[in-house]
Amino acid sequence: MSQRLRIPRLKGNDYSEQAARQRREFLRERSGVELQHSSHYSLDPASLEGNTENFFGVVQMPVGVAGPYRINGEHAQGDFYIPMATTEGTLIASYSRGMRLVSESGGCTVTVIGEAMQRAPLFELSSARHARALSQWLDEHFSAIKAEAESTTRVGKLIDIQRWVVANKLFTRFNYTTGDAAGQNMTGKATHHACQWILAHFSGIENFSLSGGIETDKKHSHMNLLHSRGKKVVAEAVINKDLLRSLMRAEPERMVRLRQRTVIGSLLAGSAYNGPHAANGIAALFIATGQDEANVVESHTGLAFMDLTDDGDLYYSVTLPSIICASYGGGTGLATQRECLQLMDCYGQGKAHKLAEIIAATVLAGDLSLAAAVVSDEWVSSHDQLGRNRP
Template sequence: MPKLNLSQTAEYPIWDAQHTPRYAPDHKDLPPSATTNLAMIEKRWQALSSSVDKRILLDTQTEQTHGLYKRNIEHFIGTVKVPVGIAGPLRINGTHAQGDFRVPLATTEAALVASYARGSKIMTAAGGANAMLINEGVTRTPVFSFENVSQAGQFVAWAVTQYEHFKQLAHSTTQHGQLKDINVHIEGNRTYLVFEYLTGDASGQNMVTFATNAIFEYIVSQSPIVICSAYLDGNLSGDKKANSHTMRSVRGKKVVADITLPADFISRYLHTSVDEMVEFGQMTTTGALMSGGIGVNAHYANALSALYIACGQDAACVAESAIGITRIEKTAKGQLYACVTLPNLMVGTVGGGTELPSQKACLDILGLAGSGKAKALAEVAASLCLAGELSIVGAFCAGHFSKAHRKLARR
């Protein structure tokens, strides 16, 4: 078979000098410093395009509070403003979240806040959502390789005897974290250790990393079995990736929320019927299965990304947090029962970005800033997702989904 000359095909551009590597230094390289002092910020702006007005990103308030960002970002040049709207009141009868919550949502997508406001309205009118945090734990999963499976098994036999010492090492790195459990997975000559922690009111990714690293270094230096190679994380935790494992367990906080709505509420607020919403749920569950989706939900990611950005959470965790199950059924009395199960809510009310000015203000609006509030925030997040599921399913059933986006996005 003759070789294909890509330069002679219409589908591919001819390879020429513009694709040749260039090694000339960039004389406008940004100063490689993690500091946020004003002098360094000015140097970075001098290296950027002069066509950009720096006051857009480095406004007066940001300039005055620049020191607050030093633990959250490197190569700092300013802040980006994202519109924030309020959904609610959202009434929640939770194990930890009790009351009516005004929920700040940061987004650039028109119709999103309106949808969650509508879902919140119907749920509040019906007495509120029930919400229950049923499990919590954050994992880090180091991996170790050996010459063969026999040695991997011997390593496990030793490692399980070290649990109490592992706990002491983990606790030496944190005042708030606690090693909760260890699970073992052997794959051929490799062993994955799953360390699971309680992280208090912090989301906890850094906390579990530091704690596990202390244990990891002890294992590498003290293992009686020769370790061929080892890495702090073997990608089994599901950190910032959609994964099916947590559907049966937990990563972060696992929350269930549900509500029962009278049939007349469905027609009055959502302009559809119980039967239509149940049928829609059945059809879209089939669609989710055919698409290979993990869990079944309409748009948890919308609620969680907007809430996470507004309230200083790690937005990348939406990749794992936005999995779960939405279920809609008709009760024996002809009412609509709806529930959501989210096993992967990575939320915190201390640490990370929660203490930055705008983000803390949003947590203050919720009444959930500071210690002792993370479990309540998780129940708010799940209830918000439930509100969004009811609203979007109602919109599709009533034929209003496209109309609402056209009206609100193109006004």
């Protein structure tokens, strides 16, 4: 490049309509694109500081609503209308269909089993014995380490430190609760502060990294299937066999038979989730409510289970061990995202568990609808009717 053309920025006033207009003009001059639609928005550019750099406009993502959905959670209780942002035709119709089936069968029971958010430092020492000594020392000094970590945050609490010695290295996972925030940045700051104290008080650490990779931030891992990252949530429902036949044109026995076979297919493929499509509902809810969309890759991991009851009804459950969501902070306070959270009474402090329950319940409804469409051979026809691409 003979000349590097910098993106315009206004020092001290970069989150303003003036700055956004300058960037749009800069892009128009270099691309010929007018950005007619991207430049229309109702939000205040000043509200984007801390969320977006070099702001010039918006991408208008269509948002639809699914429901009503009867949820019998410990935090989410009642009938909910679920905002879902997507460009995939049939998706919201399918989720609404599943929500009707579950609701008329008595609703979805949801339970938050546990929660944790991690940062995973790596310590390198002279030998495996020295690494073991540090592991034991962390146990002995946990109270002091906990105090150092928690001095950086109002709501974050250090639960424990998991440890693995490999060669002359100690891999750790500092596990926290983070209130109503997702907590990646919170735990990073807290762990960094705690580790500076460790480095100052334990001699012989030859190398240190704030991340040893074992937290698998924004990546799928078997580690987070076993040791939750985010909130571990179980959604379950018993589907009345007569309703399944009348609303979905599917038999409970055929649903279970399909699941037995798709489990084998999931194993062959090495899938992170053995149900139909957890990522669809999670992504649509994440985009609508201002979650970090990269966390879909962790949050969709899980285990689906299907069985027949003694009465011949269909039992279905979804266990999602790593739902990373927030009702406060990050993108949740932006104008449209906040409105979508408010539709479900999930904005603000004390609402993160409620949101996690709604997310898991939504996954269950979408799974049932898609599985029934496959069993009844309506999958392709539904997409032809509602999801056909237009010229």
